[in-house]
Amino acid sequence: MTTAPFSLARRLRAGETVYSGWSNLASPVVAESIAREGFPAVVIDVQHGLWDVASAFAAIAGINHAGSAPVLRVPLNDFAFVSRALDIGAEGIIAPMINTPTDASAFAAVAKFPPVGERSFGPHRAMALQGRKVPVDYLREANEGTLTFAMIETPTALANVDEIAATPGIDALFIGPYDLSTSLSAGKAQDITAPEVETAIDRIREAADKAGKIPGIFCRDAERAKAMAKRGFRFVTVGNDLGFLRESASAALKVLQG
Amino acid sequence: MTTAPFSLARRLRAGETVYSGWSNLASPVVAESIAREGFPAVVIDVQHGLWDVASAFAAIAGINHAGSAPVLRVPLNDFAFVSRALDIGAEGIIAPMINTPTDASAFAAVAKFPPVGERSFGPHRAMALQGRKVPVDYLREANEGTLTFAMIETPTALANVDEIAATPGIDALFIGPYDLSTSLSAGKAQDITAPEVETAIDRIREAADKAGKIPGIFCRDAERAKAMAKRGFRFVTVGNDLGFLRESASAALKVLQG
Amino acid sequence: MTTAPFSLARRLRAGETVYSGWSNLASPVVAESIAREGFPAVVIDVQHGLWDVASAFAAIAGINHAGSAPVLRVPLNDFAFVSRALDIGAEGIIAPMINTPTDASAFAAVAKFPPVGERSFGPHRAMALQGRKVPVDYLREANEGTLTFAMIETPTALANVDEIAATPGIDALFIGPYDLSTSLSAGKAQDITAPEVETAIDRIREAADKAGKIPGIFCRDAERAKAMAKRGFRFVTVGNDLGFLRESASAALKVLQG
Amino acid sequence: MTTAPFSLARRLRAGETVYSGWSNLASPVVAESIAREGFPAVVIDVQHGLWDVASAFAAIAGINHAGSAPVLRVPLNDFAFVSRALDIGAEGIIAPMINTPTDASAFAAVAKFPPVGERSFGPHRAMALQGRKVPVDYLREANEGTLTFAMIETPTALANVDEIAATPGIDALFIGPYDLSTSLSAGKAQDITAPEVETAIDRIREAADKAGKIPGIFCRDAERAKAMAKRGFRFVTVGNDLGFLRESASAALKVLQG
Amino acid sequence: MTTAPFSLARRLRAGETVYSGWSNLASPVVAESIAREGFPAVVIDVQHGLWDVASAFAAIAGINHAGSAPVLRVPLNDFAFVSRALDIGAEGIIAPMINTPTDASAFAAVAKFPPVGERSFGPHRAMALQGRKVPVDYLREANEGTLTFAMIETPTALANVDEIAATPGIDALFIGPYDLSTSLSAGKAQDITAPEVETAIDRIREAADKAGKIPGIFCRDAERAKAMAKRGFRFVTVGNDLGFLRESASAALKVLQG
Amino acid sequence: MTTAPFSLARRLRAGETVYSGWSNLASPVVAESIAREGFPAVVIDVQHGLWDVASAFAAIAGINHAGSAPVLRVPLNDFAFVSRALDIGAEGIIAPMINTPTDASAFAAVAKFPPVGERSFGPHRAMALQGRKVPVDYLREANEGTLTFAMIETPTALANVDEIAATPGIDALFIGPYDLSTSLSAGKAQDITAPEVETAIDRIREAADKAGKIPGIFCRDAERAKAMAKRGFRFVTVGNDLGFLRESASAALKVLQG
C-alpha cells in the first residue's frame, strides 16, 4: 500500500469523485483505521473535534501510511495552522467560515507559495512522508498538488460565493450544511433539508462549477453522500468516527437486548 | 455527584455569588481535585498557565466529572479557542484584553450562535458530557447557558467599559487587577491596592451593574475574594493550584525547620 | 448519570448477566463513548491493545464518568498492574493465562487486601472517583466490591480449572476462546467453534458454577454474546472498538460503492 | 541552583536527616514545584500514584533541575523499573513489599553494578543530568552514590528484617506504616498508632541501626515527620502533593464560607 | 551548569556573536541535548517544526536546565504564543514574516510590558526556572532581558526594513534566506546565494546596524554560519536537529557500505 | 517505499548481514528518520533508552512506514512487553540478560505461538501495518517471521551459551559488550577490547554458528560494526540517535570555534 503524493489533488483535478472519511476523536490510530478500511482521504477535524497539534500531526502520518490522503480542517481563522498542516503532509486544508473574498485571499496566502500566495517554505515532514529528496521539487509541485477548500456556510458567504470561488489559490468550495441551516434559520434549526438550505447548496455548487473549482460537501451518512455525488459534488465526506463507533455499538446493544 | 449542565450560568444569572478555583499547572487531575474539594467552578488558565489543547480538553471533562463548571481563559485574541472550548464542554470563557467594543463583538461572535453571534455548530463532546441527545436542544440553550467574560485590564478598556458591557453576547466583565496595575502604572508596579486600581475596580463593577452584566474579578487569596464578594462581585476566582501547593509545602517546611 | 461504586460486582454477585464493551485503541474518549452508548462495563485491554499506563488510567476515569464500570485486562503476568489499576478505580481485573493454582494465588495476592491477599493500600484516585472520604471504608469493601477474572485459555489451565476456580480471592473465570483454539490445535487454528473448544467452554463454565464463581467469556459479536449468556455465562464481552469502527466504515463504503 | 550528583546518598551516609517531598499526581511540574519550595528530595510514587514511565522520567529531570534529589518508588516487584529509573537519574529507589532476603537480593541485583549486583550499564540520561562525560566514573561511583530503600510493611518482612537489612546492596529500610497496620490487623484497620505498629516501627529502626543501614519512614504530615526524625529516622517523607493541594483548597473554602 | 537568566540578551546587547542551535523534531530531550553539546542558545521552531505547545514548553525548561537560552519561533501571526512562550521562560522570540511596521508593532505589543507594549503579566514558570521570587523584578527586567527577532523574508519586508528596525520593542532583525529566495524568485527557486538574496542580506544587516538592533540570520551549516558572523551577523543559527541526525547517520551508512 | 512484512527474518535467515540503527531518545520521528536514512532495521531500546509504551508503539509504526524493520529491546525480564511489541508490529525482540536456559525458554514462551511457545494471539496492529486480513495467516507465519535475540552479557550466560543457543524458539544471540566488560571485570571497566571480552565475543559467535542461530552484536560506531560483520556477525547495530546528534553538533561547534 503506497502513497502517491498529491493523489487527492490529481484525482479531483481530473474530475473524479472522492468520498472521504472524517475524524473527530483525536486518535491517530482511529483516523488511520478509517483510511485503511478503504477511504481514499480522511479529514482530521481540528475545528470541532478533539484534535490538538501533536495528535493531528501524528494522524497525518498515519493516514499517509495507510495510503490515503490526509486533509485537515483548521479552527476558525487559524491561518497559521494551514501552513503548518501542509508542512507536515496534509494534502488538503478545509478552512471554515470563508465569508468574504478577503477571507479567501488570506486563506490562499498561507496555503500557496509565491507567486500565488506567501506560504513560507519548510515542508520537511511532508517531504519525508512523500519520499522526496529535492526541496525545489516540492516548491514547484505543491501549489497544484495540495488543495484549499473554502467553507461556504453563512448568508454572507453565499452572497460572496462567486468572488470567493474566483479567488486565485482557492481550489474548492466546501459546504457546511449544518451551519448553513443554523445561520439561515437565525439560530433556530439544524435542518439540512430545509428549502433555503437546498437552494443554497445548489447555488454553491453552481458557483464552483462556473469558476472551475471543485464542489465539496459534508454529509452525515453514506446515503446522503451518494446522493450528493449524483448532484455533482466531487469531494464528499461521509459520517465520522464517533458516529461509526456509536452506530455499531448501538446495533450490538439492540441485538443483546432484543 | 452529578453535573446539571449550564449550572454556572443559571446561578450567576440568578444573582448568586460563585467562588471559582483557578488552575495553571496543566494537570487535569489537579484541576479536577480543586473542583472535588468543593469549588463550584474552576478556571483552566490557558493564557498564563502551562495548558495545551489536549490537557485543557481533558481538564474540562475532569472538572465536569467532579460536578463543577469548567471555565476556560483563552490566550490573547485566540478566538478560535473560544468556540473549541465551548464545543468540548466549557461553561464559561474568559477572554483577556477586551479593550474595545470591536474586541467585545469579536469575542461574542465566536461564543454565541446566530442570531447573537456566528458560532459554528459542533458541540459533540459537550453534549456527551451533559448527557444530551438532541443537537437542537443544545443550539437553543447554549447562548443562555454558557457565559462570556470580557477582561477589563487596560486604560483603553476602562475608557470603553460601558460600551463593552453593553455589547450583545457579552455576559460578564472580569477584572485582571495585576495587568490593570501594570498598565495604570506604565509598567512600574504590581500593586493591586493602589488608589487608581481601586477606583478602576469600582468603575468596572458599576459598568457591569448598569448594563445588567455579571461583575467578576481575579483574587489571589480567599480573604480578598470574600472582600470582593462583599463589594458586589459575583464571579470571584480564588488563588490558583501552584499557590495552593506552595502554601502547604511551605507550611510543612516551616514545621520541619521549626 | 451517576456511578454507584462497585456496581459491577454487586450485579454479578447477585446473579445478573452483564454484557461488557471492549476497547483496544488506547483512546480514553473511545472507551468512554462505548460506555455512554449503554454498556454497563467496558474492558480496557492492555494485553493486546494499544493502551499504556497513562491512557488506561484516563480511560478508567472516563468510563466511570459515563456511569459504567471500568474493567482492565493486564498484560501477561503483570501483577504490579493489577494493584495499580484497582488503585485508580478499575472495578474488575482480567488476568491472562492463569494456568495453575500458583498463578491464581499470585493474582489474588495483589488484588485482595489482607487477610485474603496482600494488596498494598493506596486507592486515592479510586476513592476520588467514587466520592469516598474514609479510607477504611474502601479497605473494608474493596475485596468484595472489585472482581478478579482468571483467564482459562490453555490445556494446562483446563487441567487445573477446578483448583483455579477454588482459589480464595478468585471471583470469576474468563474464557479466551481464541487462545484456547490456538493451544488446543497446537498453533494450527483460530476456530472457536471446533468441538474441543466447545467442550472446553462447557467444562470451564461448569467449574465456575461448581465453585460458586462467575463464568465469563470473550465474544467477537453480539449474536455469539447472546448465545453465551443463554449458555450460562454472566460476564460476556461483546466485540471491540476497532471492530465497531471497521464494521460501520465498511458498511458505509459498501453503500458508496453499491 | 545546581545539583551535586548523588547528594542524597552523601548526606544520608554522613548521618544527616533528610526530609523528602512526595508526589502522586503524575505532573512533572508539580513534583518540581515541591522540590523548588525547599525539599532536598522528592519521591515519585509510581506504585500508588498516577505516574507512568514518560511522566516519571520527565519528573526526574524536573526535580534534578530544581536542585533536589529525585527518588522513585517502583510498582510491586517491578525490578526492571529499578534499573531504568537509575539510568534516567533517580538517586534513590524505594521498592515496596521487600518481605524476604530473596526479595532484597533481587532488588539489589538490579540496582547495583557488579560485583555487588548485576545492574546493566546504560545511564546516558543520568550522566547528562549530572554533567558527566566519562562512563566509567559513573560506573565507579553509582553503587555508593545511589540508594536502595527496602520497604518493610508486612509481618513476613518484620520476621526477616535483620536478614533484609544485612543484604549486600540494600542501603536503607523504609517503613510503610499504613500497609503495616493493614497487615498486622488482618485487613481491619488503617491505624498507624496502634501498639503493634508502634512496636514494629521501633523494631525496624533498630534493625537498620544494627546493620548500619539508613532507617526511613513514610509520614502523612510534618508534625509526625518531625517526631519520627527525633525517633531516629533519617529519610523521612512528608505528606504528598494531593494532600498539599487539598489542604490549601480546603482552607480557602473555609475562609470563603466562614 | 547554571543558567544566568537573560544571558542571551546580555551577550547580544554587549555586542557578542552568539551561535544558536535549532530544533524541529519536537523532542525536548533532543533540543536539550543540542544545548548540552555547547550551544549557548537553541531555537525551538514551532513555525516549521513538529512542536506543539506541551513539547515546546518542556523544551524551554530542558534548554534552560542545560544552561542555554531557549528561543522560540512562533507560527505565522501567532502573537498569543509570543506572550505564552515568554511566560514559560523563552529568552527570545522569532516572529516570521514581519512585513510592515504594523506587524512589528503588533509583535512588540505582545512581547513587551508597558509602557513599550501591552504584554500581560503571568511569568510564573519563567520565574521558577530563573529562581526568581519577586514578580516586580521580572516586570522591571524582562523588556530588556528578553529579545524580539523580527523576520525579514519578503520583498515587502525589505521595502519596510528601516521602519521595522526602528520600531520600539523590536530588538533584532532575523533573516530567513530561503523564503527570501522563494519570494524574490516568485516561487521558482531556493537559492540563497543568488545575487538578489545576497544584496538583500546586506541591506537587512545594514538596517539593523543603523537602528542599533541585532542582526541575525538562519544558516544551514557551520561554514556558512561562520561566514555570516564575519559578515557582521551576531545571532546566527546553525543547522538543525534533523540535519545533524541525518548527517551522522548518512556518514555511518557510507562507512558500512564502503 | 513499501514494507514487506517479516523482511528482517527473511534476510537474516537467508544468511545476509543486516546493519541496524539504534534509538534511545523516545522520539518516534527520530527513530523513523534513522530508518529513512537507509537502515533496514532500527532498534527501539526500551531497556536503557527513554521510551515508554506509547512512544515505542508509535515508533514501531513509524519505522514500518519508512520501509524498515522495527526491533525492540525490552527491559530486563519484562516478558509481557515481548508479546505486546510483537502484537504491535515489532519484527524482532532483543531480551537483555538471558543468562540461563530457563531465561531463554521463558523468552521463547512469550515470543512464539504454540507449539513452540505460548504466545497469546492478538496482533491486530501488526496485521494492519502489514496489510494482512486473515488472522490465521499471521498465526502460521509469525514464529518464523519474527526473531528472538537472546542477549549474552554475563559470565553465567557465557557458561550456558550453548544451551541458550540450542533453546527452541531462540533465533539469535546478541552480544552486549559493555555489560560483558563490566561483569568480566567485576565492575571495574568498560573496555570492550579487553582480551577476556574479545575471547567471549568469539565464543558466543561460535555458539550461535554451531546451533544454526544468527549471531548479533551491539557496536558504537560504523567502523567497529563493519569489523564485526567481517568477523561473522550478521545482525550488527550501529551507534545510536543521541550519538549521531552529538557527533554532528560537536563537529559544527568545532567549525564555529575553529
Ligand SMILES: [Mg+2]
Ligand atoms: Mg461549520
Ligand SMILES: [Mg+2]
Ligand atoms: Mg491579565
Ligand SMILES: [Mg+2]
Ligand atoms: Mg488470550
Ligand SMILES: [Mg+2]
Ligand atoms: Mg505500602
Ligand SMILES: [Mg+2]
Ligand atoms: Mg521563513
Ligand SMILES: [Mg+2]
Ligand atoms: Mg546490556
